Amino acid sequence: MxxxxxxxxxxxxxxxxEVGTKAPDFSLKNLNDEVVNLADFAGTPVLISVVPDIDTRICSLQTKRFNQEAANVEGVKFITISNNTKEEQANWCAAEGVDMEILHDTEGxxxxxxxxxxPAMGRLARGIFVINKEGNIVYEAISTEIAEEPDYATALEQAKAAR
Incomplete structure (x- = not known):
């Protein structure tokens, strides 16, 4: 792509x-060095926000927006994933006052x-996945322009509908 x-x-x-398929499980560490698996959230809808670099403007905006929404949307688990190191993520969260689940994918x-x-960037693409209670992907959006914010409204609508 x-x-x-x-x-x-x-x-x-x-x-x-693809939308309609079982979401692949994954295991990544959070800021407390705990291993988090997608399977840990079975029975709960999950919105996964993927950002290339938490220390850049658009990624920062996207993560802060979903952190804010997470406080207002009951019954949905919000997760952000980036390639940043645990230290980079922890420093950013402390500076921005973000307390949502942040996972680091430093090994890809x-x-x-x-x-x-x-590969050309050594980073993840910007994307959003919404996974329903049954573990199926019900929404997927891969940003065609990495330097632009995603469609928050549609992602949030899909996450709420998955409850």
Missing amino acids: IVTKKGEEVEIIGVQP KFGEVYGLFI
């Missing part, structure tokens, strides 16, 4: 899971399973 970063084409390797495991790795 080809996306752009400020108009320049970059390639995402791998195949993204999530990027591989969800087909979101961009």
